[in-house]
Amino acid sequence: MNSLQSGQIITFYSYKGGTGRTMALANIGCLLGSAPPSEVARPPRVLALDWDFEAPGLHRYFRPYLEASAEDRFETAPGCLDLFTLFDGQRREFHPSDFVANRGHARQMLEDLDFDSYLLPTVVSGLRIMKAGRFDADYGRRVSEFQWDRLFRETIGLFAGLADYLRQHYDYVLVDSRTGISDTSGICTMLLPDKLVVVFTPNQQSLTGIDELTRKALAYRKSSPDGRPLTVFPLPSRIEMARPALMEAWRMGGGEAKGLPADLLGYQPLFEQLFDEVFARKATRLKEYFDTVMLQHIPDYAFGEPIAVMLEETDSRLSLRSSYAAFAEYLTELQAPWESLALVRIEREIERLGDEAKDRIAAGDLDTALRIAYSLMERKPPPDLFEPVARAILEVAQAAYPRQREMVSKLLSAAIDRAMGAEDLDPMQVADVLVDAGRICLRAGDYGLALHALQHGLHRMRPVLGEDAPAVLAAEEDVGEALWRNGELQAARALQEKVLATRRRVLGEEHPETLTAMNNLALTLSSQGDLESARTLQEQELAMCRRILGEEHPETLTSMNNLATTLHLQGDLKGAQALQEKVLDTRRRLLGEEHADTLTAMNNLASTLLNQGNLSGARTLEEKVLEIRARLLGQDHPETLLSLNNLAAMLHDQGDLEGARPFQEQVLATRRRVLGEKHPDTLLAMSQLMQTAKEMGDMDTVINLSQELTKGLVK
Numbered sequence: 001m002n003s004l005q006s007g008q009i010i011t012f013y014s015y016k017g018g019t020g021r022t023m024a025l026a027n028i029g030c031l032l033g034s035a036p037p038s039e040v041a042r043p044p045r046v047l048a049l050d051w052d053f054e055a056p057g058l059h060r061y062f063r064p065y066l067e068a069s070a071e072d073r074f075e076t077a078p079g080c081l082d083l084f085t086l087f088d089g090q091r092r093e094f095h096p097s098d099f100v101a102n103r104g105h106a107r108q109m110l111e112d113l114d115f116d117s118y119l120l121p122t123v124v125s126g127l128r129i130m131k132a133g134r135f136d137a138d139y140g141r142r143v144s145e146f147q148w149d150r151l152f153r154e155t156i157g158l159f160a161g162l163a164d165y166l167r168q169h170y171d172y173v174l175v176d177s178r179t180g181i182s183d184t185s186g187i188c189t190m191l192l193p194d195k196l197v198v199v200f201t202p203n204q205q206s207l208t209g210i211d212e213l214t215r216k217a218l219a220y221r222k223s224s225p226d227g228r229p230l231t232v233f234p235l236p237s238r239i240e241m242a243r244p245a246l247m248e249a250w251r252m253g254g255g256e257a258k259g260l261p262a263d264l265l266g267y268q269p270l271f272e273q274l275f276d277e278v279f280a281r282k283a284t285r286l287k288e289y290f291d292t293v294m295l296q297h298i299p300d301y302a303f304g305e306p307i308a309v310m311l312e313e314t315d316s317r318l319s320l321r322s323s324y325a326a327f328a329e330y331l332t333e334l335q336a337p338w339e340s341l342a343l344v345r346i347e348r349e350i351e352r353l354g355d356e357a358k359d360r361i362a363a364g365d366l367d368t369a370l371r372i373a374y375s376l377m378e379r380k381p382p383p384d385l386f387e388p389v390a391r392a393i394l395e396v397a398q399a400a401y402p403r404q405r406e407m408v409s410k411l412l413s414a415a416i417d418r419a420m421g422a423e424d425l426d427p428m429q430v431a432d433v434l435v436d437a438g439r440i441c442l443r444a445g446d447y448g449l450a451l452h453a454l455q456h457g458l459h460r461m462r463p464v465l466g467e468d469a470p471a472v473l474a475a476e477e478d479v480g481e482a483l484w485r486n487g488e489l490q491a492a493r494a495l496q497e498k499v500l501a502t503r504r505r506v507l508g509e510e511h512p513e514t515l516t517a518m519n520n521l522a523l524t525l526s527s528q529g530d531l532e533s534a535r536t537l538q539e540q541e542l543a544m545c546r547r548i549l550g551e552e553h554p555e556t557l558t559s560m561n562n563l564a565t566t567l568h569l570q571g572d573l574k575g576a577q578a579l580q581e582k583v584l585d586t587r588r589r590l591l592g593e594e595h596a597d598t599l600t601a602m603n604n605l606a607s608t609l610l611n612q613g614n615l616s617g618a619r620t621l622e623e624k625v626l627e628i629r630a631r632l633l634g635q636d637h638p639e640t641l642l643s644l645n646n647l648a649a650m651l652h653d654q655g656d657l658e659g660a661r662p663f664q665e666q667v668l669a670t671r672r673r674v675l676g677e678k679h680p681d682t683l684l685a686m687s688q689l690m691q692t693a694k695e696m697g698d699m700d701t702v703i704n705l706s707q708e709l710t711k712g713l714v715k
Contacts, residue, residue, distance in 0.1 A: 007168065008173070010196075011175040011196050013177040013189050016179060016200075016205055016206050019201050020199065021177075022061065023061065023307075024199055024237065024327075025058065026061035027307055027309045028174060028328050029129075031328045032174075033122070033125065044172060046126050046127045046128070047130065048062070050079065051132070051187075052132060052177065052178045059074075059131045067122060067123060070120040087109070087151065087158060091154045094106075094155040094158065098156075098157070099156050099157040103160045105157075106158045177189060190220040193230060198214060198233070199235045200237065201238050215274070218230060218232070218278045232271075234271050234286075234290075234293075235327060250264070253265045267290075279336075288340060292330065295323050296320065301320065308320040346379075346381060347385055351388070356372055357395070361395075366400040370404060370411065373392065373396040374411060377415050386419075390415070393412075393415050396411075397412050397440055401444040402444070415437070416456075419433055428460070428461070428464050431461040434453045434454070435458070445485075447486050447638070448675065448676065450482045451486055454475060454478050455479055477496075477520060480495045480496040481520065484524050484527065486679065489527055496517065496524055509544075515545055518537050519541055538559060538566055557583050557587060563579060564580045564583070565604060568608050580608055583601045594628050594632065596639075600639075602621045603625050605621060606619075622646050622650060623647060626647055638681075644667050647663060648660040648663035651663070652688075660692055661689070661692050664688055686708060690706060
């Protein structure tokens with residue numbers, strides 16, 4: 001059981017006496033205080049506090065377990081009542097109505113106080129106790145005369161400040177509350193706790209009182225300025241295991257056939273209905289909780305004040321120690337009793353692995369981060385945890401793609417297939433994850449996998465959101481780009497034309513997203529060789545971008561860059577160069593030398609310079625782009641390969657065939673592995689290498705590449 005970063009105040013309450021409430025608190029306190037430290041947390045700090053002033057008893061359970069130094073102070077040590085007597089004497093220092101100021105003042109008073117002098121250490125390493133008070137001859141009078149209503153009225157915010165202090169200094173504060181409904185029990189159940197343990201035995205008086213008190217406590221907390229939530233953990237106690245029929249009747253109701261009242265509801269449905277009402281839930285289910293949480297009646301513990309967890313050495317499920325331990329797990333690990341303990345533990349482990357992966361990424365240890373991501377995927381989490389697991393895997397993939405491309409691609413391919421084959425998942429959750437995975441692949445240049453993920457994500461998204469939904473259109477734009485990148489130009493064009501028509505109809509001609517759709521379609525038209533149509537669209541879009549967004553807006557610069565590419569292809573090299581130089585200068589100034597958009601601008605200008613015969617200027621730019629892309633994106637990224645290919649072309653045009661050929665061979669080998677044999681970029685790399693080999697007189701290579709190229713073109 002791990003210590004918490006922010007402590008919890010847990011009140012143990014029972015409407016009637018004789019439920020074993022104080023015994024339960026003592027056992028839970030010993031369990032929590034003796035919990036070993038985890039690898040990342042210190043031993044827990046636990047405070048057991050007796051607030052049952054009229055019938056104090058907590059100290060009797062711990063008397064045999066006090067440290068020797070505490071035994072001498074046992075009778076004279078001050079306790080909870082003495083602490084509030086001190087507050088009462090200084091109540092004029094509090095503002096009559098300023099909750100926030102009083103809360104802070106109470107915290108400061110406690111920080112300045114020798115709080116440890118009110119505590120008694122025990123032999124349980126992490127556990128301290130605070131008695132109800134100093135048990136002198138005056139104790140009874142002080143209890144009966146203390147005006148709790150006056151203290152509360154004149155020090156509003158005091159109890160919230162006390163709660164803040166306790167939560168800051170202790171991991172668990174266990175408060176033993178008075179029975180019934182009174183001023184002191186109201187403070188314990190309504191003002192102080194983060195969690196309320198309601199201890200009850202199976203009888204109508206106990207259950208009716210618990211129901212009433214729980215409703216009051218939750219209603220008060222909702223209306224108070226405190227802000228902390230309050231959750232309730234029922235604890236059935238002193239259950240007679242030898243009478244299974246009665247035990248089941250009191251738990252589930254329907255007791256008429258068993259000689260019980262016909263209207264007996266049963267404590268499980270009682271709390272399920274109660275939680276539905278007060279927490280605005282639907283169909284709360286507590287079967288898992290009550291299957292595990294129950295304190296059985298063991299006659300030997302009816303005598304004296306024994307603490308079972310300190311006496312029993314067995315871990316048998318039938319032992320009272322095991323029953324207390326099971327309840328302690330639910331109480332400390334869950335935020336509410338209707339949660340699944342198994343699911344919460346899986347979620348916590350996933351969160352731990354996700355945090356560890358982030359730490360490994362930050363440290364540059366991508367191999368370990370990838371192993372963690374594979375581990376997360378292999379766990380096959382339940383539906384409720386699909387999204388956090390997927391997000392953790394995607395975060396690792398995004399960080400590791402530039403350096404571990406092949407391994408990341410395999411990881412994402414397996415994760416995408418798992419997501420598509422999973423059952424009982426929200427279709428939109430799966431769609432969002434697939435689309436995000438596709439976008440990561442697209443940015444990394446893993447175009448085949450990107451298209452696979454994006455198309456399947458879009459397929460799930462359309463029926464849920466509709467054709468005109470912004471998320472659907474954004475996904476369609478990504479699919480269009482993936483099709484274009486994969487050389488499926490006709491399919492890309494058809495989809496981009498559809499997106500542009502919808503953007504124009506829904507958003508208008510000059511909306512930024514409409515302009516983006518125009519730009520995407522123009523690129524595809526250009527790739528198809530329809531340069532006039534592409535140029536017309538790009539000129540329209542650039543004019544609107546300049547007017548609407550401004551000369552230096554990223555979209556405007558992208559439009560200039562794309563128009564320059566079209567001008568270049570049309571042979572207007574001077575017009576292309578003028579635009580490209582303007583784009584490069586602006587991006588260098590606004591984004592920096594190594595930004596992806598700046599590198600694209602350098603690359604485009606280098607191509608134009610090359611075609612103008614300025615080989616030296618082109619080579620200088622291209623070598624710089626190649627160095628930065630290889631360092632930032634990795635050797636296998638398509639953008640890096642593009643720079644490598646461009647540099648090889650420059651060396652070829654300069655007559656340096658020996659220098660160009662190794663670069664061309666590297667490009668071809670990588671494109672074969674990453675894009676496949678029939679991808680247009682792979683076929684282009686074959687053709688370029690074949691030309692160089694021919695000029696070098698290497699006819700064997702020419703013949704082999706010619707045959708491969710023919711097969712690829714036929715396919």
